[in-house]
Amino acid sequence: MTQTKRHPAGFWLVSTIQMFERFSYYGMRGLLMLFLTTEALKGGLGLDKATAATIYANFTMFVYFAPLLGGYVADKFLGKRNTFFIGSIMIFLGMFGLFIANTKMMVYVALILITLGNGFWKPNITSIVGDFYDDDDPRKDGAYSIFYTFINIGAFVAPLVCGTLAEKTFAVTNGTEVISYGYKYGFLAAGIGMLIGSLIYLVSYKNLLGDVGKLGFVKTAEKEVAATNTVVEKRPLTVQEKKRVAAIFILSLFVIIFWAGFEQAGSSLTIYTNDFINRNVGGFEVPTSWFQSINPFLCIVLGPTFAWWFVQLSKRPKGDIPTPTKMGYGLIILGLGFALMVGAALQRGNSPDPSIKASIIWLIGAYVLHTVGEMFLSPVGLSMVSKLAPKQIAAIMMGAWLFATGFGNYIAGKSAAYVETWGGLQVFGFVTAVTVGAGIILCLISPWVQKLMVEE
Template sequence: MDKQKQLDTSFFGQPRGLATLFFTEMWERFSYYGMRAILLFYMYYAVSKGGLGMDQATAASIMSIYGSLVYLSGVIGGWLSDRLWGPRKTVFIGGVLIMFGHIALSLPAGTTALYASIILIVIGTRLLKPNVSEMVGGLYSEEDRRRDAGFSMFVFGINFGAAISPIAVPWAANGFGLHLFGNEMNFHAGFSLAAIGMFFGLLQYYIDGKKYLSKDSLYPDDPIDKEDLKPIINWTIVAVVVLAIILGLMGAMGQLNINSIINLITVIAIALPIIYFIMMLNSKKVTKVEKSRVVAYIPLFIAAAIFWAIEESGSVVLALFAAQRTVLHIGGWHFAAANFQTLNPLFIMILTPFFVHLWSHWKNQPSAPGKFAAGLVIVGLSFVWMALPGLIHGTTSGRVSPFWLVGSWFICEIAEMLISPIGLSITTKLAPVAFRSQMMSMWFLADSAGQAVNAQIVKFYTPGTEIQYFLIVGGVAIVFGIVLCFFVKRIHGLMEGVD
């Protein structure tokens, strides 16, 4: 089998199965980021303009908690794949749920369709994403030197899909440039394009998967027996009952509304990683050295949460700035506010080769905590940068050059190069043996916690509070980054032999 894998070079020198997974993930990211590019506007645009007519603060809060839920549910997909369905089936089911989520949004069914879509896409994304990556690794033997290049191509596919969708989906919502919908936006046409993208991804995955993916991917790695399944089912029932009781009490007190549910999810997203840290530090399965490494990880986790709170603001606060405060043309070239969402994946694709070369050749480069500290300061500066238009012009009522947003995203993605890939790497290194898979979930919980905090603070963003908002949030990141600088050596010492 290993020899056969090495001989398969039909996809640019890589196994043909990589093409199957490359395009599956590309189309999934196309659908997800295309939907996110227009979802905020769909929620708060007036009904007469094709939207749902929500107030802006609620719409922004929903966007943030949506992102938080995606990462909060991260452990589901890996468990179902490993213990019940196998990765190939889990990915397919996830893709189907995602497609139906976009179909729900494509129907003019109001907030009911919106919330149904969120549930479907959150679950579907967590089923699909971790298992696609696992199957990429399964294409190569441990000795196959093409593995890193294969993952690099796979990541390029992710960012390529994410980069083109904020152009294509808003274009569809705007009538394909043909003014088909008059002065209104037909958001449902845009969501339909996202659903079609996911359909194409599923179609090629189903057909190609039979030919080019390993039969091993059809089966779980560690199938669960009936005896082990019973307590899982029991605890799931307990969790559902507890949730139902909480929601029932909220209803009885007249507090069962979207804002209260957002608050509940925020509490869970912040509490869950705290519980995980307590479990690891008190577990008898974790050695003294491993506990020291877990302690070292805590400030890095907090730094990551602050970073993601700002980075993920691109589809919320910066999207509002694009719509309300930005000149949406350069000369005779006109564009939509949603098109700015392409900058994130675009800059990642541009900057990644540079930083790969830098980390490969810089002999005395900073340690992981040092990179985190620098990344926090830089991401904070991306928000301070956004306060400058209001400070320079002395008002936040007019429109400013789109290059302010371009500059902010560029600065932010430099910070991402210092934190995101480094964070994934250091998480695997600091993970206790008994909590290895859970520790990877912790990395994604940092993103979830950051976006949960965002769900609370974005309510305070308006053009009137623009300067204060950017300076305060950016200032928090900068101050924490500077403080982290003074503890780099101490954190590195706690890492106990991990570079």
């Protein structure tokens, strides 16, 4: 592909529809744990926290496991573009299912649809971003940073819109007491977001995407030709390609630990915030779901700054910070964020009494550090997989990367139940020790992993 300073128009289309998909997902996810645990008379499903945590954990895990299936279907049969569009329809149907659900079975069916839809969507839309650029194109890292910013625009707006509809606009109150929440309207708004993104794609894809991601591989006697007109030899992986795949899998182990901590934003941190954080600011009680907008807002602000900083570092004689080292830093900084939540638990004496509240400053500080840690790991990891993955298994490798994220999400989801049984001090202290320790280990083995990633 010809390298120009501007990003192709198709890239902006893909980033825009990704923004709407993330609005849909995070709008729903920001309400899911609250919906599951709120009693039925108040508009929830009325589950105990342990059961709700198990459902949430399995859902968020399979959301990231399903991309393995989606990557395989795209690579072998339908192509990336067709596969992710089918996924968008499934996501919309799942969101609408949550809107009309009045039984546990209907909720389960809706969550399964959303899970499969995400599996078809995630690896393919992310891989398509890389298809616009050659591996040595200097715009590629910047493109993933911009793409990540669009993701976070959707994630930032989602809890504010969907959370306000659920906890304010459609909530029925009696004075200061909430009689019923409007969670289903929050889910409806999430579904409408996905529908808008799908319509934008239908109107624009013919003019803006060209052949990118259009088909899978056209099989010939000796080669497979991708729809991007890139010739991919049908051959076994080389020794160097196998080393690169090994590097991806090694780093995936640490990614599991990172997301196991980070994704507690939707599980243990949501429960802890709802029960034990003083959310009253100037006489206004901040909806619990709103706090999940802090991270994406900071990503929008910090993303371009980190992208610029990493480019400047790459211009040094010794080059940029090695990718494994960056990811190690991300784990350590994440752990420091949980150390602040340890401070919150200590402030309230780790009491099970919900009338004893911790300062909101602890929570905000934790989200800030978590976001800084994310900047060192997530966009860097996406770009790395796009560069290192052999072309003939590109979408499958992106699915494997997301598979690791799924394990982390499962652990994060299950942790919500332990906040109630163990207490915040024990849970947050344990997460602090594990994430900081893993970060230090990754920094120590970084030179070895880096050798696997570099051409010999």
